[in-house]
Amino acid sequence: MAPPIDLEAIKQMSWTITTTYTPSTIIIYALALGVKGTDLAHCFEAHPDFSAPPTFGAIPVIAIMGPVTRSMPSFLPNFQPHNHVHGEHYLELKSPFPACGTTTLTTTAKILDIVDRRSGVTVAVGITTVDASTGLQICYNEWTSFIKSVPGAGLSTKPNPRGAATATHPAPKRAPDAVLSHKTSPEQSALYRAASGDLNPLHIDPAVAKRGGFPGPLLTGTCTLGMGVLHVIGAFAHGDFGRFKNVKVRLSGPVFPGEVVRTEMWREDGGRRVVYRQVVGEGKAERVVISQAAVELNAGDSVGESRL
Known part of the structure; x- marks a missing residue:
C-alpha cells in the first residue's frame, strides 16, 4: 500500500527559476497565438503602444512546471509522467510586462492543494512571477494538473476555495x-x-x-x-x-x-x-x-x- 500524501509537508516545498525575454520574444509569442502581423501595436517593438499579450505570463509558468513535475515522483505515490494532464489554469496580471530591452524574471512555485478525485488527484500549483531588477510582481498563475492513478486517500475531495482562481x-x-x-x-x-x-x-x-x-x-x-x-x-x-x-x-x-x-x-x-x-x-x-x-x-x- 502506498504511503499517504503529506500535504502540509508538501506545501513547504518551493521551486524558483530565472528567465529572460526581449521584444522579439513578445512578438514571436503574439504571432504564435494568431495576432496579425499588421497589428503593429503587438508586433512592432517601436510602436508607441507595443505590449505583450496578457497570457505571455504563461511562458515562465511553462518553464517552472518542468522542475515541479520532475519533483512529483518524490511526493506523489505511483506518479507517472504520461498520466499528468493540465486541467485548469488561472492567470492574473498584476503589472504590464516591460516591453523594451532585455527583462529578467524570477518565478517561484509552491503546491497549494492536492485533492482526491477517486481515479487520481488534482494538484494546484501557485506561481508568482516578479521583475528581477525591481521586485515588482508581474503576474500570478495557478496551474492545476489532474494526475491519474495517484491514491488520494485521506485528502479532501473538494478544492480549498481561492476566490477567482477556483471559481x-x-x-x-x-x-x-x-x-x-x-x-x-x-x-x-x-x-x-x-x-x-x-x-x-x-x-x-x-x-x-x-x-x-x-x-x-x-x-x-x-x-x-x-x-x-x-x-x-x-x-x-x-x-x-x-x-x-x-x-x-x-x-x-x-x-x-x-x-x-x-x-x-x-x-x-x-x-x-x-x-x-x-x-x-x-x-x-x-x-x-x-x-x-x-x-x-x-x-x-x-x-x-x-x-x-
Missing part, C-alpha cells in the same frame, strides 16, 4: 453576446511550441501523438487559452491588453492544427466579466475545448468593435 463559470443558456473564430494554421502547434518553450513532443511528433491516443499533434493548452483571451479582449475591450485583469479556464479537450476554434462569449456584471467557452466543429461534431471560463476586465470604455 467556475458555466456558459449561460442563451445566445452568446459575441462570437469570434480563429482558423489555426498547420504550423501553429510547432510555432507555439517554440515560442512558449513547451517542448513536449506531443505537440509536434505524430508518432508520439498516436502513442498517446491522438490522431496527430495537438496545440498546447495555453495556446488555446491565449486565443480565447485575445477574442474576449477584441470583442469587449477594443483590443486593449491593458483592460485584462484575470482569466480562469478548464482545459476540456484538444485542438489540432488546422481546426477552427470558435469563442462564444457572454457579458456579465455590466461587462466587467466575460464568460466564455471555446469549441471546434459544428453540430454533432462539435466539441468543447475550453469550458467554465471567464475573463475579468479592468474598467474602461464601453464595448467596441474587435481590431484583432
Whole structure:
C-alpha cells in the first residue's frame, strides 16, 4: 500500500527559476497565438503602444512546471509522467510586462492543494512571477494538473476555495453576446511550441501523438487559452491588453492544427466579466475545448468593435 500524501509537508516545498525575454520574444509569442502581423501595436517593438499579450505570463509558468513535475515522483505515490494532464489554469496580471530591452524574471512555485478525485488527484500549483531588477510582481498563475492513478486517500475531495482562481463559470443558456473564430494554421502547434518553450513532443511528433491516443499533434493548452483571451479582449475591450485583469479556464479537450476554434462569449456584471467557452466543429461534431471560463476586465470604455 502506498504511503499517504503529506500535504502540509508538501506545501513547504518551493521551486524558483530565472528567465529572460526581449521584444522579439513578445512578438514571436503574439504571432504564435494568431495576432496579425499588421497589428503593429503587438508586433512592432517601436510602436508607441507595443505590449505583450496578457497570457505571455504563461511562458515562465511553462518553464517552472518542468522542475515541479520532475519533483512529483518524490511526493506523489505511483506518479507517472504520461498520466499528468493540465486541467485548469488561472492567470492574473498584476503589472504590464516591460516591453523594451532585455527583462529578467524570477518565478517561484509552491503546491497549494492536492485533492482526491477517486481515479487520481488534482494538484494546484501557485506561481508568482516578479521583475528581477525591481521586485515588482508581474503576474500570478495557478496551474492545476489532474494526475491519474495517484491514491488520494485521506485528502479532501473538494478544492480549498481561492476566490477567482477556483471559481467556475458555466456558459449561460442563451445566445452568446459575441462570437469570434480563429482558423489555426498547420504550423501553429510547432510555432507555439517554440515560442512558449513547451517542448513536449506531443505537440509536434505524430508518432508520439498516436502513442498517446491522438490522431496527430495537438496545440498546447495555453495556446488555446491565449486565443480565447485575445477574442474576449477584441470583442469587449477594443483590443486593449491593458483592460485584462484575470482569466480562469478548464482545459476540456484538444485542438489540432488546422481546426477552427470558435469563442462564444457572454457579458456579465455590466461587462466587467466575460464568460466564455471555446469549441471546434459544428453540430454533432462539435466539441468543447475550453469550458467554465471567464475573463475579468479592468474598467474602461464601453464595448467596441474587435481590431484583432
